[in-house]
Each structure stands twice: as C-alpha cells, then as structure tokens.
Amino acid sequence: MEEKYKYPGLEILEKTPKSGVFYVILNRPSRRNALSHDFFTHFPKALYALDHNPDVKVIVLSAAGNHFCSGIDLSILGSTAANSGSGESLRRQIMAMQDAVTALERCRKPVIASIHGACIGGAIDIVTACDIRMCTMEAFFSVKEVDLALAADLGTLQRLPLIVRFGNAMELALTGRTFSGEEAKELGLVSRVCDSKHHLDQAVLDVAHAIATKSPLAVVGTKMVLLKSRDLTVDQGLDYVATLNSARLFSTDLTEAVTAQKQKRKPVFSKL
Numbered sequence: 001m002e003e004k005y006k007y008p009g010l011e012i013l014e015k016t017p018k019s020g021v022f023y024v025i026l027n028r029p030s031r032r033n034a035l036s037h038d039f040f041t042h043f044p045k046a047l048y049a050l051d052h053n054p055d056v057k058v059i060v061l062s063a064a065g066n067h068f069c070s071g072i073d074l075s076i077l078g079s080t081a082a083n084s085g086s087g088e089s090l091r092r093q094i095m096a097m098q099d100a101v102t103a104l105e106r107c108r109k110p111v112i113a114s115i116h117g118a119c120i121g122g123a124i125d126i127v128t129a130c131d132i133r134m135c136t137m138e139a140f141f142s143v144k145e146v147d148l149a150l151a152a153d154l155g156t157l158q159r160l161p162l163i164v165r166f167g168n169a170m171e172l173a174l175t176g177r178t179f180s181g182e183e184a185k186e187l188g189l190v191s192r193v194c195d196s197k198h199h200l201d202q203a204v205l206d207v208a209h210a211i212a213t214k215s216p217l218a219v220v221g222t223k224m225v226l227l228k229s230r231d232l233t234v235d236q237g238l239d240y241v242a243t244l245n246s247a248r249l250f251s252t253d254l255t256e257a258v259t260a261q262k263q264k265r266k267p268v269f270s271k272l
Contacts, residue, residue, distance in 0.1 A: 014055075022058070034074075050107070051107045079243060108224070109219075110223055114135075121267050124156045124160065215257060225237070229241075
C-alpha cells in the first residue's frame with residue numbers, strides 16, 4: 001500500500017494496486033478523529049486531487065482508531081469566535097467550512113462512508129454529503145450541535161431531511177439523542193449494517209469494486225443526475241438527464257459495453 005498523497009490528519013491509500021478504489025482515512029485517533037482547522041483546509045484539496053486523478057474510480061472515507069469521528073474539535077469553536085473581528089468575518093469562516101464538506105458532493109467520483117464507533121456532530125455533516133453510507137452494528141450517531149447551544153451549520157439540517165425524511169430529521173436534530181447503527185438503517189441513513197469492523201471493511205470494498213467495474217463516465221453521470229435532481233421537478237430532472245445523455249451516447253464506453261456483452265467478456269472502459 002503506497003501513500004500517494006500527504007495531508008495533515010489524513011491518510012490516502014490505494015490498498016489494492018490498480019483497483020481504482022482509494023481510501024481517505026481520518027487519522028487523528030488520539031482525538032477520536034475530531035475535525036481540526038487542518039481538516040477543513042486539506043480535506044477539500046485531497047478530494048480535488050483524487051477527483052482529477054484518472055486512476056481513481058471510487059473513494060472510501062474511513063477512519064483510524066476506535067471511532068469514525070467525534071465531530072468538530074471543540075478548540076475550533078473557541079478560537080474561531082475569538083479570532084473573528086465581526087459577525088461577517090465569522091460568517092465567511094463558517095461558509096468556508098461548509099464548502100469543505102460540500103466538496104464531497106462536488107467530487108465527481110462516488111464517495112462511500114465506512115462508519116464505525118462514534119459518528120457525532122460534524123461527522124453527520126460529512127456522512128450526509130457522501131453518496132453511500134455503511135456502518136457497523138456498534139456504530140452510534142448523534143446530531144449533537146443542539147447540546148452546544150448551536151444549530152448544525154455544515155449541512156446536516158439541509159441534507160439529513162432528504163435522507164431520513166423531515167420529521168425524523170427534526171426529532172434527531174432537536175433532541176441530539178444518540179441512535180444506533182440499526183436505527184440508522186431503519187431510518188435510511190445507512191444502506192447496510194455489518195456485525196463487525198472486519199465485515200464492514202469487506203462489504204464496503206465489495207460495493208466499491210462493483211462500482212469500479214462500471215464505465216467511469218456512466219458512474220459520474222449517475223451521481224451528477226441524482227444530486228442535481230434533488231433540486232428539480234421530475235420533468236426538469238428528465239430534461240436534464242436527456243441533455244446529459246444526448247452527448248454521452250456518442251462515447252466509446254457505450255460501444256465497448258455493448259461489444260463486451262456480445263463477446264461475453266469484461267468491458268474495458270476509458271479513464272476520465
């Protein structure tokens with residue numbers, strides 16, 4: 001396993017050479033992977049680099065240690081407020097942090113969140129911006145900001161209702177209560193619950209490998225259409241995908257997919 005990129009607090013690896021599956025690992029286990037200033041600076045840069053690497057087909061977001069992420073490092077809250085000269089300055093800082101999380105959606109490559117242990121506060125902001133979420137049985141979640149006298153401001157209140165429905169999101173955000181991996185599955189926050197970290201790792205890898213075998217152009221287009229369609233009517237969404245595919249139907253990937261099926265072999269698609 002070669003680490004091809006280096007960013008503070010992050011480890012980036014392609015565990016299986018030439019698989020197209022790259023791991024972004026939150027790597028501050030002594031702080032339960034709390035989100036630092038470095039995270040908000042370097043995380044979007046890492047995603048941008050992976051997005052523009054043609055060898056990357058799928059990204060897995062995971063974490064070192066016993067917990068996925070305990071949320072924003074509390075030292076950030078104090079220093080951010082203390083160093084802001086005005087409300088407008090603080091607003092710009094919050095928006096920059098929001099943009100670092102939205103980088104997950106801006107990344108064309110699909111991102112799978114592999115969640116174990118704690119997924120609290122700012123971690124919910126992050127995983128709700130991922131494309132697929134899977135967790136262990138012992139994982140636990142909390143929209144914790146209300147207990148800090150704050151409204152969650154990095155995306156949870158905008159994305160969570162679209163995933164678990166409005167009423168469920170409202171209850172979770174107003175109470176800040178802890179809920180289990182099983183309940184996360186019932187709510188639709190995660191698509192799969194595994195009985196151990198080992199089984200989670202294998203299940204995530206299986207999904208990632210399945211996606212990596214598809215046409216990168218089709219995968220990127222599918223993510224793009226699904227995200228765009230959240231903000232459109234059905235008719236508008238249909239018009240959008242028709243426009244997108246009218247250009248992509250001329251791609252060599254379509255010809256390769258049809259030919260490979262006829263010849264009963266695995267297709268070889270072009271890199272992005």
